[in-house]
Amino acid sequence: MQHILCSKERGKRFVAWLMAAIMLLFVMASALPAAQAVTQDEIDDMKSQASSLKEQQADLQSKLDELENSQNAALDQKFLLEEKINVLQEQIALSEQAIQDYGEMIDQKEVELAEAQEEEAKYQEEFNQRVRSMEERGNVSYWSVLFNANSFSDLLDQINAISEVMDYDNQVMDNLAAARQAVADAKADLEENKAAEEAAKADLESQKAELETEQANVDAVISEIESQSSVYAQKMDELEDDSATIASQIAQAEKDYQAQLEAQRKAEEAKKAQEEASKGQSSSSNSGSTNTPSGGGSASSSGFLWPLSGYTRVSSPFGYRNCPFHGQELHGGCDVPAPSGTPIMATKSGVVVVSTYGSSYGNYVVIAHSDGSRSLYAHQSQRAVSVGQTVSQGQVIGYVGTTGSSTGNHLHFEIWLNSSSSSRVNPVAYCF
Structure with a gap:
């Protein structure tokens, strides 16, 4: 019985404390100092600054477009040099x-x-x-x-x-x-x-x-392309920072202005916030990991051999990504960095069906395998096989380079389940 009375007494005290807190918040909200008031003129002035900033952004974007055109011209020059x-x-x-x-x-x-x-x-x-x-x-x-x-x-x-x-x-x-x-x-x-x-x-x-x-x-x-890309990325970051800053300032000013006009509503929001604060909160986070190949000395259970001995780090995995040359696109293979001239091995035995140069893949080779699958090896500095040639698993078919749409030495490696590029799969999953 005494325990029940004590619980009731504590409940009465909590309710009294809560009512006092709500009244205090209401008084504070309705009695904001005049020095802190935000006027519509001030908001209009900030919007004028935002408009001016947009003009600056447009000018900056024009310069960025020129930079991008220059980068594209450099890429065209790179393709011509590689053809030569x-x-x-x-x-x-x-x-x-x-x-x-x-x-x-x-x-x-x-x-x-x-x-x-x-x-x-x-x-x-x-x-x-x-x-x-x-x-x-x-x-x-x-x-x-x-x-x-x-x-x-x-x-x-x-x-x-x-x-x-x-x-x-x-x-x-x-x-x-x-x-x-x-x-x-x-x-x-x-x-x-x-x-x-x-x-x-x-x-x-x-x-x-x-x-x-x-x-x-x-x-x-x-x-030059890498330098331009760095400048481009820096300017884009600055542009996004400026836009985010001015948007945040306007949003905050609008919020303060509305708060002054609705003091009572502010008190109600404070009450609601007090109630929500008494509730428990939980959060969870999921983290993903990318499987990175750990080796490449022998064929996997699927029968595919990793094409670069000693180089297994994947810098750009299979899947959708922001391409520096084409924007958002499906990356149909994986990129494996390695020094220029590193030998590239055939992932499986087969017949060479493509050995040529293209502006995107640079020097690349495609091998058709007996099970109907295909493998592609791009950006080679030099090809070591020709069309119609039969190659065995592990045979050197070319050397790592950075020809085509590439700004660093690496191998772009693809595996197709059949003769169509729409059947491309993650090479890592098949080689390990």
């Missing part, structure tokens, strides 16, 4: 093949020259023997031989013999002349091939130097 690099790489490959061919031709011409010189030496010796024979015979004319014939029959025999000797001598000289000409031709061909080889080597060095220059130009454009 691809042409230079093809020229380098042709020059290297030409040098190899010239080397083989030079070897063949040296063999032909040695054979021609050997043939010349043989005919030279035969010619020398005829000269020595004529010297030993002395100065005997063919006429004296004919006049010394004993009969007409003997005369005919002598004529035939002399004719055969003359034909033989002429043949010896003709053979020697032909052999000397063959030697001269072989030497000329050899020198011509050597000169062509040296020219091809000079072209190769020039092409390699030009390739390094163009690659440096691409790197410079990438740096």
Whole structure:
């Protein structure tokens, strides 16, 4: 009984305390100091400031548009430079093949020259023997031989013999002349091939130097794009901060102005707030995590191999994202950062169905697998396979780069369940 009386007494005290608090809040709300009052003129003045700020924002947006146009121009320049690099790489490959061919031709011409010189030496010796024979015979004319014939029959025999000797001598000289000409031709061909080889080597060095220059130009454009992107992001942040600040100030002024006109209502709101304060509050938060591959030395249970050995961090996962080039879009694969030139391995055995350059993917390769799936490898610095080529799982099909719509060295890796790009899935889920 005493316990019940004590509870009632505490209840009466709480009600009295609550009524006193409500009255105090009502008095405070209805007696705001004049110095703190907010007038409509002040709000109008703030709205005028907001209008001025909007004009500044419009001017800033115009400058940002110019910056974006400049960035797009830099990207166009980057694409053209990459196209030129691809042409230079093809020229380098042709020059290297030409040098190899010239080397083989030079070897063949040296063999032909040695054979021609050997043939010349043989005919030279035969010619020398005829000269020595004529010297030993002395100065005997063919006429004296004919006049010394004993009969007409003997005369005919002598004529035939002399004719055969003359034909033989002429043949010896003709053979020697032909052999000397063959030697001269072989030497000329050899020198011509050597000169062509040296020219091809000079072209190769020039092409390699030009390739390094163009690659440096691409790197410079990438740096420019990254710098512009940084400026663009900073300006956008400043623009959003300014807009948020002025919107907050106007909202607060409007709120204060309405509070002064509705003092009694303010008291009721305070009462309601007091009641809500006595209620318990609960909150919960959910946090997500992105699975990051932990390795990539062997094929997964799905039969797919991670394409970059030792590089498994995903900088941009599969799914929708804000693309720096195209805005909100589905990122149909995952981006894996790695140094330029890192070998890219085929995730599965198959046949190369695409090996080309595109302005978005840069140098990229698509492989068709026997189960109907496809895999795509983009932004390569250089492709190592061609269309129609059969590749095995783990075979190097290209090298990491930053060609196409890219501002840093990485591999864009996609897996399709069939031949349509609409069947793209998260590669991480299939490789680990």
